Amino acid sequence: MMSGEIVTDHDVLTPEQIRSDPMYNEVLYPFGFQWFAGVGFWAESAAWALTLQRTGREGSFEARDKRLLARLAPRLTETATLATAVGRVALTSMTNVLNQVQQPALVLNRRGMVLSTNAAADAGFDDDIRISNRRLMVRDKSALAKLDQLVDLIRSTPDSHALPAAPIPVRRTAKPPVVIRVLPIDGAARNVFLGARAMLTLSNLLPRPGPDPGLIAEAFDLTPAESRLAALLASGMSIDGVAERLRISRETVRNHLRSVFSKTGIHRQSELISLVSQLI
Known part of the structure; x- marks a missing residue:
């Protein structure tokens, strides 16, 4: 008509x-x-x-x-x-807020098609996770089956009902896994004409930023050399890698590390990584 x-x-x-x-x-x-x-x-x-x-x-x-x-x-x-138009503005505001904190997100309509994505999501898509013909596609077959189940649930569940969907882990070929979580669409963004049904966040889609040495120094009262060491170790670098990056001897690295342990009250490198990661 x-x-x-x-x-x-x-x-x-x-x-x-x-x-x-x-x-x-x-x-x-x-x-x-x-x-x-x-x-x-x-x-x-x-x-x-x-x-x-x-x-x-x-x-x-x-x-x-x-x-x-x-x-x-x-x-x-x-x-x-x-x-x-009002719904689209509300929806864009939601995804833009997440974009400000580098949280990739996309929105599915009631047919399970991708309605919109934010810049953080666009920057992280690759051959393992991508948008094809307005569908979210993943290479991981197990995750793809769960996404298909989610789409079936979206299509069969009334808009007024919450979607009882569990997080979906997605394995990638050469990168850490991504976790897809389903969030509800509320307010003006949820109207019959726009058709927005669910927002998906994709945790760990983008590389995590390395810890800030300045913040580490301030948080734990470390010297600049100690905070740089802690930041590099927390980013996954080895003792030898830190020594090479900072152009200091392996023994100097160990001396700095003992000082960091003393000031932070921890005893293992794994504990240091966990402690510093809380600041990211």
Whole structure:
């Protein structure tokens, strides 16, 4: 249907077809309805139709009714387009907030198709995790099966119901695994015309930033040399790698490390990595 177009039973079916059509006999008649009219309108570039039902006693929609309904179409288009625009702004605000903290996120509509992504997600997509034909695709077969289950759940669950979806770990070929979590869409972003149904966050999609030596020094009262050492070890570098990077001897590295242990109250390199990682 085009915007402003009014369609009734008589426009698409003959009386004989109406009498034999399963839609009337199995759906409308049992609930007391007999006649319908559809009003075409737009929500941005998407075509919609508002259908109205009448009982047999009320009678079918006639030419006068169609003229009155045609006056309703522009108002429906204005309302639907405004609701879509407001929802899109609300949705963009949600994903942009996550983008500010480098949290990749994307939004799925009620058909499970990707509606939008933020810049952090776009920067992290690769051959292991990508968008193809508006679908989120992953190379990990186990994770892909769980994503398919999530899409089935989105399609079959009413918009007003929460999605009981567990986090989905995604293994990657040469990078750390990603964890996909499902968040609800609320407020203005959740409207029938926009169709946003769920927000997915992708933890660990992007490389984590290394710890800030200045922050480490301030937090644990370390010298600049000690804080640089702690930052490099926390980023996964070995003792030999630290020595080479800082151009100091292995023994000097160990002396700095003992001093760091003393000041932080820990005794193992693994404990240091865990402690510093809390500052990232």
